[in-house]
Amino acid sequence: xxxxxxxxxxxxxxxxxxxxxxxxxxxxxxxxxxxxxxxxxxxxxxxxxxxxxxxxxxxxxxxxxxxxxxxxxxxxxxxxxxxxxxxxxxxxxxxxxxxxxxxxxxxxxxxxxxxxxxxxxxxxxxxxxxxxxxxxxxxxxxxxxxxxxxxxxxxxxxxxxxxxxxxxxxxxxxxxxxxxxxxxxxxxxxxxxxxxxxxxxxxxxxxxxxxxxxxxxxxxxxxxxxxxxxxxxxxxxxxxxxxxxxxxxxxxxxxxxxxxxxxxxxxxxxxxxxxxxxxxxxxxxxxxxxxxxxxxxxxxxxxxxxxxxxxxxxxxxxxxxxxxxxxxxxxxxxxxxxxxxxxxxxxxxxxxxxxxxxxxxxxxxxxxxxxxxxxx
Amino acid sequence: xxxxxxxxxxxxxxxxxxxxxxxxxxxxxxxxxxxxxxxxxxxxxxxxxxxxxxxxxxxxxxxxxxxxxxxxxxxxxxxxxxxxxxxxxxxxxxxxxxxxxxxxxxxxxxxxxxxxxxxxxxxxxxxxxxxxxxxxxxxxxxxxxxxxxxxxxxxxxxxxxxxxxxxxxxxxxxxxxxxxxxxxxxxxxxxxxxxxxxxxxxxxxxxxxxxxxxxxxxxxxxxxxxxxxxxxxxxxxxxxxxxxxxxxxxxxxxxxxxxxxxxxxxxxxxxxxxxx
Numbered sequence: 212x213x214x215x216x217x218x219x220x221x222x223x224x225x226x227x228x229x230x231x232x233x234x235x236x237x238x239x240x241x242x243x244x245x246x247x248x249x250x251x252x253x254x255x256x257x258x259x260x261x262x263x264x265x266x267x268x269x270x271x272x273x274x275x276x277x278x279x280x281x282x283x284x285x286x287x288x289x290x291x292x293x294x295x296x297x298x299x300x301x302x303x304x305x306x307x308x309x310x311x312x313x314x315x316x317x318x319x320x321x322x323x324x325x326x327x328x329x330x331x332x333x334x335x336x337x338x339x340x341x342x343x344x345x346x347x348x349x350x351x352x353x354x355x356x357x358x359x360x361x362x363x364x365x366x367x368x369x370x371x372x373x374x375x376x377x378x379x380x381x382x383x384x385x386x387x388x389x390x391x392x393x394x395x396x397x398x399x400x401x402x403x404x405x406x407x408x409x410x411x412x413x414x415x416x417x418x419x420x421x422x423x424x425x426x427x428x429x430x431x432x433x434x435x436x437x438x439x440x441x442x443x444x445x446x447x448x449x450x451x452x453x454x455x456x457x458x459x460x461x462x463x464x465x466x467x468x469x470x471x472x473x474x475x476x477x478x479x480x481x482x483x484x485x486x487x488x489x490x491x492x493x494x495x496x497x498x499x500x501x502x503x504x505x506x507x508x509x510x511x512x513x514x515x516x517x518x519x520x521x522x523x524x525x526x527x528x529x530x531x532x533x534x535x536x537x538x539x540x541x542x543x544x545x546x547x548x549x550x551x552x553x554x555x556x557x558x559x560x561x562x563x564x565x566x567x568x569x570x571x572x573x574x575x576x577x578x579x580x581x582x583x584x585x586x587x
Numbered sequence: 588x589x590x591x592x593x594x595x596x597x598x599x600x601x602x603x604x605x606x607x608x609x610x611x612x613x614x615x616x617x618x619x620x621x622x623x624x625x626x627x628x629x630x631x632x633x634x635x636x637x638x639x640x641x642x643x644x645x646x647x648x649x650x651x652x653x654x655x656x657x658x659x660x661x662x663x664x665x666x667x668x669x670x671x672x673x674x675x676x677x678x679x680x681x682x683x684x685x686x687x688x689x690x691x692x693x694x695x696x697x698x699x700x701x702x703x704x705x706x707x708x709x710x711x712x713x714x715x716x717x718x719x720x721x722x723x724x725x726x727x728x729x730x731x732x733x734x735x736x737x738x739x740x741x742x743x744x745x746x747x748x749x750x751x752x753x754x755x756x757x758x759x760x761x762x763x764x765x766x767x768x769x770x771x772x773x774x775x776x777x778x779x780x781x782x783x784x785x786x787x788x789x790x791x792x793x794x795x796x797x798x799x800x801x802x803x804x805x806x807x808x809x810x811x812x813x814x815x816x817x818x819x820x821x822x823x824x825x826x827x828x829x830x831x832x833x834x835x836x837x838x839x840x841x842x843x844x845x846x847x848x849x850x851x852x853x854x855x856x857x858x859x860x861x862x863x
Contacts, residue, residue: 263759284765296756300778310764361764 213274213287213364213397214239215260220269222255222421229255231421232269237399237414242391245401246408247418248444254369256418257401261290261367274364284310286365289358293370295350297342297357303329304338307356328356331393348379355390368400372407384410405445409433417441427578434575439491439566448496448523450560451534453508457488464572465561467492469554470530475506477559479569484561490569493560496523499536501544504553508534512548526550616839623832630828645833652830653816655837662812663841664727665802666795669734670788673742676735678784681746682772686755696747699740707737707800718805726810730802734795742791749783750776789849796842813838 215237222230230252237243245253258264260271262283271279278286297306304325305312311321329335332352342350351371358366368387372380388411391398402408408415409429417424417432417440425437429445436442442450458474459466460481467490469475477492484490499508510528517540524536524544536552544550561569622630624641649655684692714733715724723729753776761775777784799814806815817838820831 261763263762283759283763288763290760290763292756292760294754294756296754296760298757298760298775309761309766313765313770357760357764 214272215365215397215399216270216272217256217260218270218272220256220259220271221267222252222259222264223267229421230259230267233418233421233423235416235423235426237397240395240397242388242398242400242411242413243416244408244412244414245399245416245418246403246405246444247424249403251418252421253401253403253418257290257367257369257399260286260365260399261288262286263290284313287363288365288367289361289363290367290369291351291354291358291371293373295342295354295374297350297353299342302339302341303334303345303353303356306342306353307360310357310361324360324362325356328359331359332356347375348383351375351383355387359390359394364397366394366396366398368398370402371400372402373404387411405447409445415445417444419444428580430575430580431578434578435568435571436493436560437568439493439562439568442493442560442562442568446495446497448535448537450493450495451499452562453492453494453528453532453534455490455492455561457484457486457490459486460484464556465490465569467561469506469508470528470532471507471509473506473508475554475556475559477556477561478572479561480572482569484563484569489564491562493562493568494554494558496535496537497521498555498558499534499538499552500555501536501538501542501550502553505556506554508552508554510534510550510552512544512546512550515544515546524550526552619832619835622829623836625829627827627829630832645829646837649820649830649834649837653819655816658811658813658816658838659841661727661730661810662796662814662838665730665734665812666792668727668731669738669795670742670791672731672735673738673791674746674784674788677739677742677746677787678772678777680743681750682776684743685747685750685753686758696744699743703737703740711804714801715804723805724810725806725808728810729805730810730812733801733805734798737798737801738791738794741794742787745787745790746780746783749780749787752783753779785849789846793842793846 215235217233217235217237220230220233221228233256235243245256247253255264259266260273262278262281266279270277273286273288283290298309301309307325307328308321311324316324325338326335329338332355334349334352334356337345337349337353342353345353351374354371371387372383375383384407387398387400391411400407400411412429414426415429415432416426419440424444425432425441427435427437432441432445436445439452443452453470455467455469457465458468461476464476464478465481465484466474466476469492475492508526508528510526512524513527513533514523514525516523516525520540521537522540522542522544524538524542526534526536528534534552538544557573560571563569623645624643625636625639626642626644629636629639684696718724718729721729723732757779758771758775761771766774796812797814799818802812802814803818806812817831817834820827820834
């Protein structure tokens with residue numbers, strides 16, 4: 212069992228606050244991804260959990276024990292760095308066995324553990340090479356092997372795939388996910404890549420400016436973003452935002468006027484919204500389709516990108532706002548075409564002036580998938 | 588390191604210029620070597636004689652006149668001794684400044700360098716008096732201490748630069764693996780910085796070997812290194828060009844051999860970090 216609990220964690224460098232009071236509960240055997248734009252504090256937070264950065268204020272506990280002041284080695288964690296951080300002057304075998312050697316584990320046992328890790332990661336033929344004689348993917352495996360050998364309670368990954376090429380990244384992503392299910396260990400993974408976050412996480416923590424914007428399962432963040440930042444950060448291409456005016460508030464939802472004049476009833480809890488309020492409507496490119504819908508948006512296609520399976524149309528509406536639509540790969544849209552996009556009301560989000568989302572009336576059936584293991 | 592295919596050959600005059608500069612730099616040493624095999628009369632004749640019967644007479648005289656072996660031993664002791672001492676003091680200092688910097692680290696580094704900016708003669712009298720009081724005049728120990736101190740700023744600076752080139756994440760990985768600061772230093776940082784430490788050490792040895800100001804002023808016989816030995820041949824009794832040359836050649840010979848042998852290491856150390 213290895214829960215990681217962060218309570219009001221803060222980090223300041225002199226007068227500059229980097230982490231401004233973060234509360235996160237990470238359950239045993241959970242795969243948690245910290246995601247956010249660069250400079251959001253996600254790596255700093257991970258390094259604080261690792262013990263490589265001091266904690267200015269708050270409480271960090273691993274496995275029920277307060278670890279604020281413990282050295283990295285005594286926290287029961289292992290870390291995989293973005294640059295791999297292998298010891299260049301040691302062979303793969305020595306790299307992987309270094310921690311055990313420092314812990315004065317008998318040589319026979321070191322050999323056993325290192326060989327076992329090498330077998331799992333298919334590193335056997337490379338054991339006597341130095342890191343410089345390895346490819347990027349192999350170095351990554353050694354870095355993971357070095358973590359496995361320590362048999363940690365918590366694995367920490369700091370953007371481990373960002374130095375790999377696209378194909379290898381997908382492959383390693385699958386391997387790390389498989390490793391998670393094989394080892395049944397708690398894993399905390401930092402990335403700026405929301406695709407990695409969506410595909411690997413049981414639970415995603417979205418950070419911005421040293422503050423947690425939202426914590427939830429991947430589909431919860433996708434279908435129920437708490438605010439405009441999360442809505443824009445999760446999903447690719449990014450969500451379209453349109454300024455709309457409230458025309459009516461009813462128990463079944465809020466009616467707004469779309470640019471172009473159509474009315475749309477969005478099934479959200481109206482709360483404090485009243486007729487005449489300015490709200491922001493969020494709709495994802497993949498939820499816009501050519502033709503019919505509950506409401507229509509019309510405009511001119513300025514750029515058309517054909518990816519084969521899908522086509523991205525960058526459309527300028529009559530009021531000058533640019534939106535992106537992900538339409539069918541076989542669409543006949545051409546540049547400068549006048550097109551009509553249908554909006555389905557149940558896929559829309561409404562955000563108040565403060566950026567917070569109005570709660571959806573119905574919870575998406577898949578929003579809690581991936582939070583099974585030891586979840587809430 | 589492969590050159591990009593668009594790399595253009597340098598103009599032809601560049602190698603010629605390089606040769607001219609090299610010859611200019613080498614000429615005094617060549618002339619000194621030549622003079623050391625002449626008689627004293629030939630050595631001062633004008634125009635200088637290029638063709639002469641070489642003689643080893645000067646070398647014999649020099650060795651007869653003074654205890655060459657003791658000077659050599661003193662030089663070796665002070666230059667290698669002070670280098671080891673300086674490295675022992677500078678490695679922890681550079682380690683701390685490179686990996687655990689505080690907001691005062693840059694000023695500390697600059698202050699250390701600033702001590703090299705004052706002409707040594709400015710502190711000659713206080714130093715002389717201190718040495719006299721402590722009984723360090725004309726001793727190897729005294730020179731060892733002063734050479735360590737004068738080379739320390741440069742040694743710290745160079746090591747600091749080399750250590751800065753070692754990725755901090757490697758040491759952090761070591762920390763996660765359970766290495767204490769000493770193990771980080773000895774098992775991770777030092778093995779990675781060997782080329783840098785070697786070239787720093789070599790530079791410190793050469794600087795100490797050639798240092799003349801303090802050795803001439805603080806030593807005379809017992810603690811005197813080779814620089815004092817050379818100087819003893821340019822005396823008020825007369826000019827001994829040939830003997831001076833022979834003595835100089837004997838003084839630079841050991842360091843020349845060391846430099847030659849470690850040339851590769853030195854060059855790779857000096858460019859360490861410049862090319863990836």
